Amino acid sequence: MREFDFELALCAHLEAERPDWLHARQLGASVEGRRIIDIACIEPGPEFETRTRLSPDRLPLLAVESDVGTGRACYWKDAFDCHPDSARAAMQRAVEAGFFERERRGGRTYVRQTTRYPDWFGRIVGVENKPDLGRPGDLQTQLRTDVALGLFDEVVLATESYVTGAHLNRIPDAVGVWRFDPDDGEREVVREPTPLAPDDAGVEVLERGAARTDVAIATAAQKVRARRRLAERAYGKGWRTYAFPSCERASAGECAGAEGLPYCAWKDRFVDAASECGDDCPGHDPAAPSTFDVEVERARRTPWEPEASGFAREQSGLDRFR
Ligand code: SF4
Structure with a gap:
Protein backbone atom coordinates (compact mmCIF):
# COMPACT_ATOMS: atom_id res chain seq x y z
CA MET A 1 0.00 0.00 0.00
CA ARG A 2 3.05 2.19 0.01
CA GLU A 3 2.05 2.95 -3.62
CA PHE A 4 -0.83 5.13 -2.49
CA ASP A 5 1.34 7.07 -0.08
CA PHE A 6 4.00 7.44 -2.80
CA GLU A 7 1.44 8.66 -5.32
CA LEU A 8 -0.07 11.34 -3.08
CA ALA A 9 3.36 12.59 -2.02
CA LEU A 10 4.50 12.79 -5.65
CA CYS A 11 1.33 14.67 -6.65
CA ALA A 12 1.85 17.15 -3.81
CA HIS A 13 5.47 17.72 -4.87
CA LEU A 14 4.71 18.05 -8.57
CA GLU A 15 1.95 20.53 -7.79
CA ALA A 16 4.35 22.56 -5.64
CA GLU A 17 7.01 22.49 -8.39
CA ARG A 18 4.60 23.44 -11.18
CA PRO A 19 1.57 25.14 -9.63
CA ASP A 20 0.35 26.36 -13.03
CA TRP A 21 0.09 22.78 -14.36
CA LEU A 22 -2.85 20.51 -13.74
CA HIS A 23 -2.21 17.21 -11.96
CA ALA A 24 -4.66 14.35 -11.67
CA ARG A 25 -4.56 10.70 -10.60
CA GLN A 26 -5.90 7.43 -11.97
CA LEU A 27 -7.19 8.35 -15.38
CA GLY A 28 -8.08 6.29 -18.43
CA ALA A 29 -5.23 6.69 -20.91
CA SER A 30 -6.23 4.72 -23.96
CA VAL A 31 -8.34 4.96 -27.08
CA GLU A 32 -10.15 1.63 -26.85
CA GLY A 33 -8.11 -0.20 -24.24
CA ARG A 34 -8.20 -0.18 -20.47
CA ARG A 35 -4.93 1.50 -19.55
CA ILE A 36 -5.08 3.63 -16.40
CA ILE A 37 -2.23 6.05 -15.82
CA ASP A 38 -1.24 6.83 -12.25
CA ILE A 39 -0.63 10.55 -12.69
CA ALA A 40 -1.29 12.88 -15.61
CA CYS A 41 0.52 16.24 -15.61
CA ILE A 42 -1.10 18.70 -17.97
CA GLU A 43 0.64 21.81 -19.18
CA PRO A 44 -1.69 24.81 -19.53
CA GLY A 45 -2.38 25.89 -23.11
CA PRO A 46 -2.87 29.45 -24.39
CA GLU A 47 -6.55 29.56 -23.38
CA PHE A 48 -6.28 27.87 -20.02
CA GLU A 49 -7.77 30.86 -18.25
CA THR A 50 -10.90 30.58 -20.40
CA ARG A 51 -11.25 26.97 -19.28
CA THR A 52 -11.02 28.01 -15.63
CA ARG A 53 -13.95 30.36 -16.19
CA LEU A 54 -16.10 27.57 -17.58
CA SER A 55 -17.25 24.77 -15.30
CA PRO A 56 -15.09 23.36 -12.47
CA ASP A 57 -16.29 19.95 -13.67
CA ARG A 58 -15.36 18.15 -16.85
CA LEU A 59 -17.28 19.25 -19.90
CA PRO A 60 -19.22 16.57 -21.79
CA LEU A 61 -17.18 15.52 -24.80
CA LEU A 62 -20.32 14.95 -26.87
CA ALA A 63 -21.20 18.61 -26.41
CA VAL A 64 -17.68 19.77 -27.20
CA GLU A 65 -17.68 17.70 -30.40
CA SER A 66 -21.24 18.52 -31.46
CA ASP A 67 -22.13 20.89 -34.29
CA VAL A 68 -23.29 23.51 -31.80
CA GLY A 69 -21.33 26.66 -32.48
CA THR A 70 -21.09 30.16 -31.09
CA GLY A 71 -23.15 31.79 -33.84
CA ARG A 72 -26.81 31.09 -34.53
CA ALA A 73 -28.51 28.78 -32.05
CA CYS A 74 -29.42 25.44 -33.62
CA TYR A 75 -32.03 22.84 -32.82
CA TRP A 76 -30.25 20.59 -30.37
CA LYS A 77 -31.30 17.31 -32.00
CA ASP A 78 -29.70 18.36 -35.29
CA ALA A 79 -26.35 19.05 -33.68
CA PHE A 80 -25.51 15.67 -32.15
CA ASP A 81 -24.45 12.50 -33.88
CA CYS A 82 -25.34 10.02 -31.15
CA HIS A 83 -28.31 8.46 -29.38
CA PRO A 84 -30.87 11.14 -28.44
CA ASP A 85 -30.68 10.23 -24.74
CA SER A 86 -26.91 10.76 -24.72
CA ALA A 87 -27.33 13.96 -26.71
CA ARG A 88 -29.92 15.33 -24.32
CA ALA A 89 -27.78 14.51 -21.27
CA ALA A 90 -24.72 16.14 -22.86
CA MET A 91 -26.74 19.18 -23.89
CA GLN A 92 -28.12 19.63 -20.39
CA ARG A 93 -24.74 19.25 -18.76
CA ALA A 94 -23.23 21.75 -21.18
CA VAL A 95 -25.97 24.24 -20.26
CA GLU A 96 -25.42 23.66 -16.55
CA ALA A 97 -21.69 24.17 -17.10
CA GLY A 98 -22.33 27.51 -18.79
CA PHE A 99 -20.82 26.20 -22.03
CA PHE A 100 -24.15 26.21 -23.90
CA GLU A 101 -27.03 28.59 -23.58
CA ARG A 102 -30.46 27.71 -24.83
CA GLU A 103 -33.63 29.33 -25.90
CA ARG A 104 -37.12 28.14 -26.77
CA ARG A 105 -38.59 28.75 -30.19
CA GLY A 106 -41.82 27.27 -31.45
CA GLY A 107 -41.81 24.65 -28.68
CA ARG A 108 -38.25 23.51 -29.53
CA THR A 109 -34.98 23.97 -27.66
CA TYR A 110 -32.18 25.71 -29.54
CA VAL A 111 -28.62 25.88 -28.26
CA ARG A 112 -25.40 27.67 -28.97
CA GLN A 113 -21.99 27.81 -27.34
CA THR A 114 -21.35 30.68 -24.96
CA THR A 115 -17.69 30.57 -25.97
CA ARG A 116 -15.64 28.54 -28.42
CA TYR A 117 -14.17 25.48 -26.72
CA PRO A 118 -10.82 26.82 -25.55
CA ASP A 119 -7.39 25.59 -26.58
CA TRP A 120 -6.62 25.08 -22.93
CA PHE A 121 -4.05 22.33 -22.60
CA GLY A 122 -0.61 21.74 -24.02
CA ARG A 123 1.71 18.84 -23.33
CA ILE A 124 0.51 15.92 -21.27
CA VAL A 125 3.03 13.89 -19.30
CA GLY A 126 2.00 10.46 -18.07
CA VAL A 127 3.65 9.17 -14.88
CA GLU A 128 3.59 5.50 -13.95
CA ASN A 129 4.43 4.90 -10.30
CA LYS A 130 6.34 1.83 -9.25
CA PRO A 131 7.87 2.59 -5.87
CA ASP A 132 9.47 -0.85 -5.61
CA LEU A 133 11.16 -2.01 -8.82
CA GLY A 134 11.69 -5.38 -7.16
CA ARG A 135 7.96 -5.96 -7.67
CA PRO A 136 7.44 -4.67 -11.19
CA GLY A 137 4.15 -6.42 -11.97
CA ASP A 138 2.98 -5.43 -15.49
CA LEU A 139 5.34 -2.49 -15.68
CA GLN A 140 7.09 -3.43 -18.91
CA THR A 141 3.84 -4.13 -20.74
CA GLN A 142 2.27 -0.93 -19.49
CA LEU A 143 5.17 1.24 -20.56
CA ARG A 144 5.50 -0.47 -23.94
CA THR A 145 1.79 0.14 -24.46
CA ASP A 146 2.17 3.82 -23.62
CA VAL A 147 5.10 4.27 -26.00
CA ALA A 148 3.45 2.41 -28.89
CA LEU A 149 0.21 4.34 -28.53
CA GLY A 150 1.86 7.72 -27.98
CA LEU A 151 -1.14 9.34 -26.33
CA PHE A 152 1.14 11.31 -24.01
CA ASP A 153 3.80 13.76 -25.06
CA GLU A 154 6.13 12.08 -22.60
CA VAL A 155 5.98 9.09 -20.28
CA VAL A 156 7.93 8.78 -17.05
CA LEU A 157 8.43 5.97 -14.57
CA ALA A 158 8.64 7.19 -10.96
CA THR A 159 10.22 4.92 -8.37
CA GLU A 160 11.67 4.98 -4.89
CA SER A 161 14.10 2.16 -5.72
CA TYR A 162 17.73 2.62 -6.61
CA VAL A 163 17.70 2.35 -10.43
CA THR A 164 20.32 0.01 -11.86
CA GLY A 165 21.49 -0.36 -15.44
CA ALA A 166 19.59 -3.64 -15.61
CA HIS A 167 16.38 -1.82 -14.67
CA LEU A 168 16.98 0.79 -17.35
CA ASN A 169 17.57 -1.90 -19.95
CA ARG A 170 14.15 -3.38 -19.26
CA ILE A 171 12.35 -0.04 -19.56
CA PRO A 172 11.60 1.25 -23.08
CA ASP A 173 14.23 3.82 -24.13
CA ALA A 174 11.67 6.60 -24.62
CA VAL A 175 10.45 6.38 -21.02
CA GLY A 176 12.01 8.83 -18.59
CA VAL A 177 12.88 7.74 -15.06
CA TRP A 178 12.55 9.69 -11.82
CA ARG A 179 13.75 8.53 -8.45
CA PHE A 180 11.51 10.05 -5.83
CA ASP A 181 11.73 9.86 -2.06
CA PRO A 182 8.25 10.46 -0.60
CA ASP A 183 9.71 11.18 2.85
CA ASP A 184 11.99 14.06 1.97
CA GLY A 185 10.47 15.00 -1.39
CA GLU A 186 13.76 14.68 -3.29
CA ARG A 187 13.20 13.96 -6.98
CA GLU A 188 16.17 12.91 -9.08
CA VAL A 189 15.87 12.71 -12.86
CA VAL A 190 17.66 9.46 -13.67
CA ARG A 191 16.80 9.63 -17.35
CA GLU A 192 14.96 12.27 -19.38
CA PRO A 193 11.99 11.04 -21.43
CA THR A 194 12.09 11.12 -25.22
CA PRO A 195 9.14 13.04 -26.69
CA LEU A 196 6.49 10.77 -28.24
CA ALA A 197 4.28 11.60 -31.23
CA PRO A 198 0.74 12.31 -29.99
CA ASP A 199 -0.21 13.93 -33.32
CA ASP A 200 0.48 10.75 -35.28
CA ALA A 201 -1.35 7.45 -35.41
CA GLY A 202 -0.28 4.88 -32.82
CA VAL A 203 -0.64 1.21 -32.03
CA GLU A 204 -2.74 0.25 -29.05
CA VAL A 205 -2.34 -3.04 -27.23
CA LEU A 206 -5.85 -4.13 -26.32
CA GLU A 207 -5.21 -7.55 -24.83
CA ARG A 208 -1.96 -9.34 -24.22
CA GLY A 209 -2.29 -13.08 -23.74
CA ALA A 210 0.18 -15.94 -23.57
CA ALA A 211 -0.53 -17.04 -27.13
CA ARG A 212 -1.56 -13.85 -28.85
CA THR A 213 -1.71 -10.10 -28.44
CA ASP A 214 -4.59 -8.05 -29.82
CA VAL A 215 -3.62 -4.66 -31.12
CA ALA A 216 -5.45 -1.91 -32.98
CA ILE A 217 -4.36 1.15 -34.88
CA ALA A 218 -5.36 4.36 -33.14
CA THR A 219 -5.73 7.11 -35.71
CA ALA A 220 -4.47 10.61 -35.10
CA ALA A 221 -8.08 11.83 -34.84
CA GLN A 222 -8.91 9.16 -32.24
CA LYS A 223 -5.89 10.22 -30.23
CA VAL A 224 -6.92 13.87 -30.34
CA ARG A 225 -10.28 12.85 -28.94
CA ALA A 226 -8.76 10.59 -26.28
CA ARG A 227 -6.39 13.35 -25.16
CA ARG A 228 -9.25 15.81 -24.86
CA ARG A 229 -11.26 13.30 -22.86
CA LEU A 230 -8.29 12.66 -20.58
CA ALA A 231 -7.65 16.39 -20.13
CA GLU A 232 -11.29 17.12 -19.31
CA ARG A 233 -11.41 14.28 -16.81
CA ALA A 234 -8.20 15.53 -15.26
CA TYR A 235 -9.62 19.04 -15.01
CA GLY A 236 -12.74 17.84 -13.25
CA LYS A 237 -11.01 15.32 -11.02
CA GLY A 238 -7.63 16.61 -9.92
CA TRP A 239 -5.66 14.36 -7.59
CA ARG A 240 -7.40 14.85 -4.27
CA THR A 241 -9.87 12.07 -4.93
CA TYR A 242 -9.48 10.28 -1.63
CA ALA A 243 -11.67 9.82 1.41
CA PHE A 244 -10.68 10.42 5.00
CA PRO A 245 -10.66 7.38 7.29
CA SER A 246 -13.30 7.15 10.01
CA CYS A 247 -10.61 6.58 12.58
CA GLU A 248 -9.16 8.32 15.61
CA ARG A 249 -5.65 7.76 14.27
CA ALA A 250 -6.26 9.61 11.03
CA SER A 251 -5.89 13.32 10.50
CA ALA A 252 -5.51 15.81 7.67
CA GLY A 253 -1.79 15.68 6.91
CA GLU A 254 0.54 17.97 5.00
CA CYS A 255 3.05 17.38 2.22
CA ALA A 256 5.06 19.93 0.22
CA GLY A 257 2.75 22.69 1.40
CA ALA A 258 -0.39 20.82 0.37
CA GLU A 259 -2.72 20.29 3.32
CA GLY A 260 -5.54 17.86 3.87
CA LEU A 261 -3.96 14.55 2.96
CA PRO A 262 -5.30 11.39 4.67
CA TYR A 263 -2.52 10.77 7.20
CA CYS A 264 -2.54 7.81 9.60
CA ALA A 265 -0.42 8.19 12.75
CA TRP A 266 -0.48 4.42 13.33
CA LYS A 267 1.04 3.63 9.93
CA ASP A 268 2.93 6.93 9.80
CA ARG A 269 1.96 7.57 6.18
CA PHE A 270 -0.94 8.54 3.97
CA VAL A 271 -3.53 5.79 3.71
CA ASP A 272 -6.21 4.82 1.22
CA ALA A 273 -9.30 4.71 3.42
CA ALA A 274 -11.24 2.70 0.85
CA SER A 275 -8.85 -0.25 0.86
CA GLU A 276 -6.88 0.01 4.11
CA CYS A 277 -9.19 1.27 6.82
CA HIS A 284 -8.69 1.04 13.81
CA ASP A 285 -10.29 3.21 16.47
CA PRO A 286 -13.68 4.47 15.23
CA ALA A 287 -14.13 8.22 14.98
CA ALA A 288 -15.75 10.74 12.66
CA PRO A 289 -13.70 11.36 9.51
CA SER A 290 -11.94 14.67 8.97
CA THR A 291 -14.15 17.36 7.50
CA PHE A 292 -11.24 18.96 5.67
CA ASP A 293 -12.51 20.48 2.40
CA VAL A 294 -10.19 19.24 -0.34
CA GLU A 295 -11.89 21.43 -2.96
CA VAL A 296 -11.03 24.57 -1.02
CA GLU A 297 -7.45 23.30 -0.81
CA ARG A 298 -7.35 22.57 -4.55
CA ALA A 299 -8.58 26.10 -5.27
CA ARG A 300 -5.96 27.53 -2.89
CA ARG A 301 -3.10 25.65 -4.51
CA THR A 302 -4.00 25.68 -8.22
CA PRO A 303 -5.71 27.87 -10.85
CA TRP A 304 -8.78 25.59 -10.79
CA GLU A 305 -11.82 27.75 -10.09
CA PRO A 306 -14.54 25.98 -8.07
CA GLU A 307 -17.10 28.78 -8.47
CA ALA A 308 -16.78 29.14 -12.26
CA SER A 309 -20.17 29.39 -13.90
CA GLY A 310 -19.43 29.79 -17.59
CA PHE A 311 -20.14 32.54 -20.07
CA ALA A 312 -23.90 32.34 -20.42
CA ARG A 313 -25.25 35.88 -20.58
CA GLU A 314 -28.22 34.75 -18.61
CA GLN A 315 -28.24 31.49 -16.72
CA SER A 316 -31.01 29.43 -18.19
CA GLY A 317 -33.66 28.46 -15.67
CA LEU A 318 -33.38 24.74 -15.98
CA ASP A 319 -36.84 24.14 -14.60
CA ARG A 320 -38.37 25.94 -17.56
CA PHE A 321 -37.12 23.19 -19.82
CA ARG A 322 -37.97 20.13 -17.85
S1 SF4 B 1 -8.08 2.26 10.13
FE1 SF4 B 1 -5.92 1.66 10.38
S2 SF4 B 1 -4.90 2.44 8.54
FE2 SF4 B 1 -6.85 3.50 8.71
S3 SF4 B 1 -6.42 5.38 9.80
FE3 SF4 B 1 -7.04 3.87 11.33
S4 SF4 B 1 -5.17 2.93 12.05
FE4 SF4 B 1 -4.70 4.00 10.14
Whole structure:
Protein backbone atom coordinates (compact mmCIF):
# COMPACT_ATOMS: atom_id res chain seq x y z
CA MET A 1 0.00 0.00 0.00
CA ARG A 2 3.05 2.19 0.01
CA GLU A 3 2.05 2.95 -3.62
CA PHE A 4 -0.83 5.13 -2.49
CA ASP A 5 1.34 7.07 -0.08
CA PHE A 6 4.00 7.44 -2.80
CA GLU A 7 1.44 8.66 -5.32
CA LEU A 8 -0.07 11.34 -3.08
CA ALA A 9 3.36 12.59 -2.02
CA LEU A 10 4.50 12.79 -5.65
CA CYS A 11 1.33 14.67 -6.65
CA ALA A 12 1.85 17.15 -3.81
CA HIS A 13 5.47 17.72 -4.87
CA LEU A 14 4.71 18.05 -8.57
CA GLU A 15 1.95 20.53 -7.79
CA ALA A 16 4.35 22.56 -5.64
CA GLU A 17 7.01 22.49 -8.39
CA ARG A 18 4.60 23.44 -11.18
CA PRO A 19 1.57 25.14 -9.63
CA ASP A 20 0.35 26.36 -13.03
CA TRP A 21 0.09 22.78 -14.36
CA LEU A 22 -2.85 20.51 -13.74
CA HIS A 23 -2.21 17.21 -11.96
CA ALA A 24 -4.66 14.35 -11.67
CA ARG A 25 -4.56 10.70 -10.60
CA GLN A 26 -5.90 7.43 -11.97
CA LEU A 27 -7.19 8.35 -15.38
CA GLY A 28 -8.08 6.29 -18.43
CA ALA A 29 -5.23 6.69 -20.91
CA SER A 30 -6.23 4.72 -23.96
CA VAL A 31 -8.34 4.96 -27.08
CA GLU A 32 -10.15 1.63 -26.85
CA GLY A 33 -8.11 -0.20 -24.24
CA ARG A 34 -8.20 -0.18 -20.47
CA ARG A 35 -4.93 1.50 -19.55
CA ILE A 36 -5.08 3.63 -16.40
CA ILE A 37 -2.23 6.05 -15.82
CA ASP A 38 -1.24 6.83 -12.25
CA ILE A 39 -0.63 10.55 -12.69
CA ALA A 40 -1.29 12.88 -15.61
CA CYS A 41 0.52 16.24 -15.61
CA ILE A 42 -1.10 18.70 -17.97
CA GLU A 43 0.64 21.81 -19.18
CA PRO A 44 -1.69 24.81 -19.53
CA GLY A 45 -2.38 25.89 -23.11
CA PRO A 46 -2.87 29.45 -24.39
CA GLU A 47 -6.55 29.56 -23.38
CA PHE A 48 -6.28 27.87 -20.02
CA GLU A 49 -7.77 30.86 -18.25
CA THR A 50 -10.90 30.58 -20.40
CA ARG A 51 -11.25 26.97 -19.28
CA THR A 52 -11.02 28.01 -15.63
CA ARG A 53 -13.95 30.36 -16.19
CA LEU A 54 -16.10 27.57 -17.58
CA SER A 55 -17.25 24.77 -15.30
CA PRO A 56 -15.09 23.36 -12.47
CA ASP A 57 -16.29 19.95 -13.67
CA ARG A 58 -15.36 18.15 -16.85
CA LEU A 59 -17.28 19.25 -19.90
CA PRO A 60 -19.22 16.57 -21.79
CA LEU A 61 -17.18 15.52 -24.80
CA LEU A 62 -20.32 14.95 -26.87
CA ALA A 63 -21.20 18.61 -26.41
CA VAL A 64 -17.68 19.77 -27.20
CA GLU A 65 -17.68 17.70 -30.40
CA SER A 66 -21.24 18.52 -31.46
CA ASP A 67 -22.13 20.89 -34.29
CA VAL A 68 -23.29 23.51 -31.80
CA GLY A 69 -21.33 26.66 -32.48
CA THR A 70 -21.09 30.16 -31.09
CA GLY A 71 -23.15 31.79 -33.84
CA ARG A 72 -26.81 31.09 -34.53
CA ALA A 73 -28.51 28.78 -32.05
CA CYS A 74 -29.42 25.44 -33.62
CA TYR A 75 -32.03 22.84 -32.82
CA TRP A 76 -30.25 20.59 -30.37
CA LYS A 77 -31.30 17.31 -32.00
CA ASP A 78 -29.70 18.36 -35.29
CA ALA A 79 -26.35 19.05 -33.68
CA PHE A 80 -25.51 15.67 -32.15
CA ASP A 81 -24.45 12.50 -33.88
CA CYS A 82 -25.34 10.02 -31.15
CA HIS A 83 -28.31 8.46 -29.38
CA PRO A 84 -30.87 11.14 -28.44
CA ASP A 85 -30.68 10.23 -24.74
CA SER A 86 -26.91 10.76 -24.72
CA ALA A 87 -27.33 13.96 -26.71
CA ARG A 88 -29.92 15.33 -24.32
CA ALA A 89 -27.78 14.51 -21.27
CA ALA A 90 -24.72 16.14 -22.86
CA MET A 91 -26.74 19.18 -23.89
CA GLN A 92 -28.12 19.63 -20.39
CA ARG A 93 -24.74 19.25 -18.76
CA ALA A 94 -23.23 21.75 -21.18
CA VAL A 95 -25.97 24.24 -20.26
CA GLU A 96 -25.42 23.66 -16.55
CA ALA A 97 -21.69 24.17 -17.10
CA GLY A 98 -22.33 27.51 -18.79
CA PHE A 99 -20.82 26.20 -22.03
CA PHE A 100 -24.15 26.21 -23.90
CA GLU A 101 -27.03 28.59 -23.58
CA ARG A 102 -30.46 27.71 -24.83
CA GLU A 103 -33.63 29.33 -25.90
CA ARG A 104 -37.12 28.14 -26.77
CA ARG A 105 -38.59 28.75 -30.19
CA GLY A 106 -41.82 27.27 -31.45
CA GLY A 107 -41.81 24.65 -28.68
CA ARG A 108 -38.25 23.51 -29.53
CA THR A 109 -34.98 23.97 -27.66
CA TYR A 110 -32.18 25.71 -29.54
CA VAL A 111 -28.62 25.88 -28.26
CA ARG A 112 -25.40 27.67 -28.97
CA GLN A 113 -21.99 27.81 -27.34
CA THR A 114 -21.35 30.68 -24.96
CA THR A 115 -17.69 30.57 -25.97
CA ARG A 116 -15.64 28.54 -28.42
CA TYR A 117 -14.17 25.48 -26.72
CA PRO A 118 -10.82 26.82 -25.55
CA ASP A 119 -7.39 25.59 -26.58
CA TRP A 120 -6.62 25.08 -22.93
CA PHE A 121 -4.05 22.33 -22.60
CA GLY A 122 -0.61 21.74 -24.02
CA ARG A 123 1.71 18.84 -23.33
CA ILE A 124 0.51 15.92 -21.27
CA VAL A 125 3.03 13.89 -19.30
CA GLY A 126 2.00 10.46 -18.07
CA VAL A 127 3.65 9.17 -14.88
CA GLU A 128 3.59 5.50 -13.95
CA ASN A 129 4.43 4.90 -10.30
CA LYS A 130 6.34 1.83 -9.25
CA PRO A 131 7.87 2.59 -5.87
CA ASP A 132 9.47 -0.85 -5.61
CA LEU A 133 11.16 -2.01 -8.82
CA GLY A 134 11.69 -5.38 -7.16
CA ARG A 135 7.96 -5.96 -7.67
CA PRO A 136 7.44 -4.67 -11.19
CA GLY A 137 4.15 -6.42 -11.97
CA ASP A 138 2.98 -5.43 -15.49
CA LEU A 139 5.34 -2.49 -15.68
CA GLN A 140 7.09 -3.43 -18.91
CA THR A 141 3.84 -4.13 -20.74
CA GLN A 142 2.27 -0.93 -19.49
CA LEU A 143 5.17 1.24 -20.56
CA ARG A 144 5.50 -0.47 -23.94
CA THR A 145 1.79 0.14 -24.46
CA ASP A 146 2.17 3.82 -23.62
CA VAL A 147 5.10 4.27 -26.00
CA ALA A 148 3.45 2.41 -28.89
CA LEU A 149 0.21 4.34 -28.53
CA GLY A 150 1.86 7.72 -27.98
CA LEU A 151 -1.14 9.34 -26.33
CA PHE A 152 1.14 11.31 -24.01
CA ASP A 153 3.80 13.76 -25.06
CA GLU A 154 6.13 12.08 -22.60
CA VAL A 155 5.98 9.09 -20.28
CA VAL A 156 7.93 8.78 -17.05
CA LEU A 157 8.43 5.97 -14.57
CA ALA A 158 8.64 7.19 -10.96
CA THR A 159 10.22 4.92 -8.37
CA GLU A 160 11.67 4.98 -4.89
CA SER A 161 14.10 2.16 -5.72
CA TYR A 162 17.73 2.62 -6.61
CA VAL A 163 17.70 2.35 -10.43
CA THR A 164 20.32 0.01 -11.86
CA GLY A 165 21.49 -0.36 -15.44
CA ALA A 166 19.59 -3.64 -15.61
CA HIS A 167 16.38 -1.82 -14.67
CA LEU A 168 16.98 0.79 -17.35
CA ASN A 169 17.57 -1.90 -19.95
CA ARG A 170 14.15 -3.38 -19.26
CA ILE A 171 12.35 -0.04 -19.56
CA PRO A 172 11.60 1.25 -23.08
CA ASP A 173 14.23 3.82 -24.13
CA ALA A 174 11.67 6.60 -24.62
CA VAL A 175 10.45 6.38 -21.02
CA GLY A 176 12.01 8.83 -18.59
CA VAL A 177 12.88 7.74 -15.06
CA TRP A 178 12.55 9.69 -11.82
CA ARG A 179 13.75 8.53 -8.45
CA PHE A 180 11.51 10.05 -5.83
CA ASP A 181 11.73 9.86 -2.06
CA PRO A 182 8.25 10.46 -0.60
CA ASP A 183 9.71 11.18 2.85
CA ASP A 184 11.99 14.06 1.97
CA GLY A 185 10.47 15.00 -1.39
CA GLU A 186 13.76 14.68 -3.29
CA ARG A 187 13.20 13.96 -6.98
CA GLU A 188 16.17 12.91 -9.08
CA VAL A 189 15.87 12.71 -12.86
CA VAL A 190 17.66 9.46 -13.67
CA ARG A 191 16.80 9.63 -17.35
CA GLU A 192 14.96 12.27 -19.38
CA PRO A 193 11.99 11.04 -21.43
CA THR A 194 12.09 11.12 -25.22
CA PRO A 195 9.14 13.04 -26.69
CA LEU A 196 6.49 10.77 -28.24
CA ALA A 197 4.28 11.60 -31.23
CA PRO A 198 0.74 12.31 -29.99
CA ASP A 199 -0.21 13.93 -33.32
CA ASP A 200 0.48 10.75 -35.28
CA ALA A 201 -1.35 7.45 -35.41
CA GLY A 202 -0.28 4.88 -32.82
CA VAL A 203 -0.64 1.21 -32.03
CA GLU A 204 -2.74 0.25 -29.05
CA VAL A 205 -2.34 -3.04 -27.23
CA LEU A 206 -5.85 -4.13 -26.32
CA GLU A 207 -5.21 -7.55 -24.83
CA ARG A 208 -1.96 -9.34 -24.22
CA GLY A 209 -2.29 -13.08 -23.74
CA ALA A 210 0.18 -15.94 -23.57
CA ALA A 211 -0.53 -17.04 -27.13
CA ARG A 212 -1.56 -13.85 -28.85
CA THR A 213 -1.71 -10.10 -28.44
CA ASP A 214 -4.59 -8.05 -29.82
CA VAL A 215 -3.62 -4.66 -31.12
CA ALA A 216 -5.45 -1.91 -32.98
CA ILE A 217 -4.36 1.15 -34.88
CA ALA A 218 -5.36 4.36 -33.14
CA THR A 219 -5.73 7.11 -35.71
CA ALA A 220 -4.47 10.61 -35.10
CA ALA A 221 -8.08 11.83 -34.84
CA GLN A 222 -8.91 9.16 -32.24
CA LYS A 223 -5.89 10.22 -30.23
CA VAL A 224 -6.92 13.87 -30.34
CA ARG A 225 -10.28 12.85 -28.94
CA ALA A 226 -8.76 10.59 -26.28
CA ARG A 227 -6.39 13.35 -25.16
CA ARG A 228 -9.25 15.81 -24.86
CA ARG A 229 -11.26 13.30 -22.86
CA LEU A 230 -8.29 12.66 -20.58
CA ALA A 231 -7.65 16.39 -20.13
CA GLU A 232 -11.29 17.12 -19.31
CA ARG A 233 -11.41 14.28 -16.81
CA ALA A 234 -8.20 15.53 -15.26
CA TYR A 235 -9.62 19.04 -15.01
CA GLY A 236 -12.74 17.84 -13.25
CA LYS A 237 -11.01 15.32 -11.02
CA GLY A 238 -7.63 16.61 -9.92
CA TRP A 239 -5.66 14.36 -7.59
CA ARG A 240 -7.40 14.85 -4.27
CA THR A 241 -9.87 12.07 -4.93
CA TYR A 242 -9.48 10.28 -1.63
CA ALA A 243 -11.67 9.82 1.41
CA PHE A 244 -10.68 10.42 5.00
CA PRO A 245 -10.66 7.38 7.29
CA SER A 246 -13.30 7.15 10.01
CA CYS A 247 -10.61 6.58 12.58
CA GLU A 248 -9.16 8.32 15.61
CA ARG A 249 -5.65 7.76 14.27
CA ALA A 250 -6.26 9.61 11.03
CA SER A 251 -5.89 13.32 10.50
CA ALA A 252 -5.51 15.81 7.67
CA GLY A 253 -1.79 15.68 6.91
CA GLU A 254 0.54 17.97 5.00
CA CYS A 255 3.05 17.38 2.22
CA ALA A 256 5.06 19.93 0.22
CA GLY A 257 2.75 22.69 1.40
CA ALA A 258 -0.39 20.82 0.37
CA GLU A 259 -2.72 20.29 3.32
CA GLY A 260 -5.54 17.86 3.87
CA LEU A 261 -3.96 14.55 2.96
CA PRO A 262 -5.30 11.39 4.67
CA TYR A 263 -2.52 10.77 7.20
CA CYS A 264 -2.54 7.81 9.60
CA ALA A 265 -0.42 8.19 12.75
CA TRP A 266 -0.48 4.42 13.33
CA LYS A 267 1.04 3.63 9.93
CA ASP A 268 2.93 6.93 9.80
CA ARG A 269 1.96 7.57 6.18
CA PHE A 270 -0.94 8.54 3.97
CA VAL A 271 -3.53 5.79 3.71
CA ASP A 272 -6.21 4.82 1.22
CA ALA A 273 -9.30 4.71 3.42
CA ALA A 274 -11.24 2.70 0.85
CA SER A 275 -8.85 -0.25 0.86
CA GLU A 276 -6.88 0.01 4.11
CA CYS A 277 -9.19 1.27 6.82
CA GLY A 278 -12.03 -0.23 8.79
CA ASP A 279 -12.62 -3.00 11.31
CA ASP A 280 -10.05 -5.24 9.62
CA CYS A 281 -7.22 -2.86 10.50
CA PRO A 282 -5.65 -3.70 13.90
CA GLY A 283 -5.12 0.02 14.56
CA HIS A 284 -8.69 1.04 13.81
CA ASP A 285 -10.29 3.21 16.47
CA PRO A 286 -13.68 4.47 15.23
CA ALA A 287 -14.13 8.22 14.98
CA ALA A 288 -15.75 10.74 12.66
CA PRO A 289 -13.70 11.36 9.51
CA SER A 290 -11.94 14.67 8.97
CA THR A 291 -14.15 17.36 7.50
CA PHE A 292 -11.24 18.96 5.67
CA ASP A 293 -12.51 20.48 2.40
CA VAL A 294 -10.19 19.24 -0.34
CA GLU A 295 -11.89 21.43 -2.96
CA VAL A 296 -11.03 24.57 -1.02
CA GLU A 297 -7.45 23.30 -0.81
CA ARG A 298 -7.35 22.57 -4.55
CA ALA A 299 -8.58 26.10 -5.27
CA ARG A 300 -5.96 27.53 -2.89
CA ARG A 301 -3.10 25.65 -4.51
CA THR A 302 -4.00 25.68 -8.22
CA PRO A 303 -5.71 27.87 -10.85
CA TRP A 304 -8.78 25.59 -10.79
CA GLU A 305 -11.82 27.75 -10.09
CA PRO A 306 -14.54 25.98 -8.07
CA GLU A 307 -17.10 28.78 -8.47
CA ALA A 308 -16.78 29.14 -12.26
CA SER A 309 -20.17 29.39 -13.90
CA GLY A 310 -19.43 29.79 -17.59
CA PHE A 311 -20.14 32.54 -20.07
CA ALA A 312 -23.90 32.34 -20.42
CA ARG A 313 -25.25 35.88 -20.58
CA GLU A 314 -28.22 34.75 -18.61
CA GLN A 315 -28.24 31.49 -16.72
CA SER A 316 -31.01 29.43 -18.19
CA GLY A 317 -33.66 28.46 -15.67
CA LEU A 318 -33.38 24.74 -15.98
CA ASP A 319 -36.84 24.14 -14.60
CA ARG A 320 -38.37 25.94 -17.56
CA PHE A 321 -37.12 23.19 -19.82
CA ARG A 322 -37.97 20.13 -17.85
S1 SF4 B 1 -8.08 2.26 10.13
FE1 SF4 B 1 -5.92 1.66 10.38
S2 SF4 B 1 -4.90 2.44 8.54
FE2 SF4 B 1 -6.85 3.50 8.71
S3 SF4 B 1 -6.42 5.38 9.80
FE3 SF4 B 1 -7.04 3.87 11.33
S4 SF4 B 1 -5.17 2.93 12.05
FE4 SF4 B 1 -4.70 4.00 10.14
